[in-house]
Amino acid sequence: MSHLVVRDLSVVLDRRAVLSGVGLDVRDGDWLAVIGANGAGKSTLLRALAGVLPFGGEVLVDDVPLRRLKPRERARLLACAPQSPALPVDMTVFDYALLGRTPYIPYLGRESRHDREVTASVLERLDLSPLAARPLARLSGGERQRVVLARALAQQAPVLLLDEPTTALDLGHQQQVLELVDRLRLADGLTVVTTLHDLSLAGQYADSMMLLSGGRVAASGSPAEVLTGELIGEHFDARVRVAAGPGGRPEVHLERP
Template sequence: MSDVRAHDLSVVLDTRTVLSDVGLQVRGGDWLAVIGANGAGKSTLLKAVAGVLPYSGEVLIDGTSVRRLKPRERARLLAYAPQSPVLPADMTVFDYALLGRTPYIPYLGRESRRDREVTASVLERLDLAPFAGRALGRLSGGERQRVVLARALVQQAPVLLLDEPTTALDLGHQQQVLELVDRLRLADGLTVVTTLHDLSLAGQYADSMMLISDGRVAASGSPADVLTEKLIDAHFGARVRITSGPDGRPGVHLERP
């Protein structure tokens, strides 16, 4: 299990400061949910940690600076699933998931039997084996989300970064995807960082939470520490009622003004 830390993380895009002096720490095997209003900087934070965007500050995996790693080395430590990935309609499910093995395939080389075995195994675990030969353009929304997750898991990286993994899914598929992530996290010892719009879902699954507002950390801690009526009112402009479930996890309920 690998821990993730970031210090003084800042991102400037087109002269605009999107993130400013953000710090985070996730223990190996834990799940951190990053929440915040639209435009707060959540996706930018994940992209910076993944090395997709340039940043100032430091990102460390088990004490190793991500900035000093070559792209293939970084991809063996961090698997990143973007919110809206490009899915070639004519590519098969198997071939798309196989792209996750790219960090292990030699330049100008071909995938090995091991690469294909790992890919087949992941598809089996995600109940996607029957769709292996199906074109991506013929999948439902929930199936596409699972395929994107499959490609990330095929990388066999100890850190999994998921940007809004439940976007555009109905309630049943949202639960299915998050249960799947949690089950794989516990089975494989993955460290998971997700952005999530649904505060109740974030509170049900995450070990810790971080609230981003205007590119800065507004609050961090346990779900009960972050999901408070005062903080949600201040940073989302929403009136809510917070309840505590049998397991002590907070539930967020909208209330009409």
């Protein structure tokens, strides 16, 4: 398990401040859900944490500043499953998941037997073994999401970043993906950070939440502290009713004006 700390993170793109002064603290094995309206900076935050975008401030995993690490070293600490990855249509499920082992393969080298065993084990845990030889073009939406997750898990990094893992999935597949992430988090002690549009889903699964608005942290805390009618109304321009669901977790219901 690993402790993720972000201090005063900022991102400037095309001379515009997209994120300013963002801080977060995710304890070992916890799940943080980042929420916010479109354009709030959620995906930018995950891309900065993953090292895809330049940023100001500090990101630490177990007190190790990621800025000092080479990309391969960073990839051994943080794995990221992007919202809309480029999926080579002719590549097989196994070969795509095997790309997650890249941080461990020497330059100009080939994957080892261990790399292939790790990849096969991940596919088995995600119920993807029967699809290992299938081209990515022949997968359903839910299968593609699991394959993207498989590549991230094959990195064996203690911190997992997931950008909208339920995008374009029906209700059943949304639940399957989030239940799978939760089981893997508990079994492997992963520290998880996800962005999620569905506020009720975020409230059901996350240990803590952070609300971004205009590139800044508008609220953070437990799901019950962040998912309030007042905060949602102010930052999403929506009229909602928040009720306690199973286990006392908040559920958000839209109401007609």
